[in-house]
Amino acid sequence: MRHVYWIGGGSGAGKSTIARRLAERHGWYVYSADDVMADHARRTDAGQAPFLHAFMAMDMDQRWVERSPETMLETFHWFSGEALGLILQDLALVPRRTPVVVEGFRLLPHLVRPLLTGPGEAVWLLPTPEFRQVAFSSRAAPEGRFTRKTRDPERAEHNIAVRDALFTERxxxxxxxxxxxxxxxxxxxxxxxxxxxxxxxxxL
Incomplete structure (x- = not known):
């Protein structure tokens, strides 16, 4: 993993943007952990990823409205490190001659640290709640947000915002x-x- 750089952090912090900028500047390969979430979900079973498969069995209200932000934090599969091994499997397929920058909120510090071979290989971007709110409000019109599929979009948005703030503090x-x-x-x-x-x- 000497050729891999890691950019983790909370949602809305600009990880993808920074990774692309550095990749364009230095000729790196970008691996977005967010982009492969659906593929990784298909490559697991309930024994390998119990939180993930419990989440997949829920409807939208159960996921985002009916549970507290604290429960959402403690049971969200990607926040618990489920399927991180699949990221490593994917990275093993990238030629080592090309440096790779991996970005995504799934990169938990305690799981990434053993993969580091020295200083200067990883960083976490931590958005303030205010910055995250501005970032997400600029990404999609309200009618296009997945929370509109719940019975209480406002409550769902609140729960997600609180959960993500708790995750960033963690x-x-x-x-x-x-x-x-x-x-x-x-x-x-x-x-x-x-x-x-x-x-x-x-x-650099």
Missing amino acids: LREETGRLGLPALTVDGTMTEEELAERVAEVFR
């Missing part, structure tokens, strides 16, 4: 405890400035 605590680099994303930096900060962490 990442902040974990990166601090493990001594891993983390950057707060609050809108005070431009995308280019944030890319430069990540490049500094990667010692």
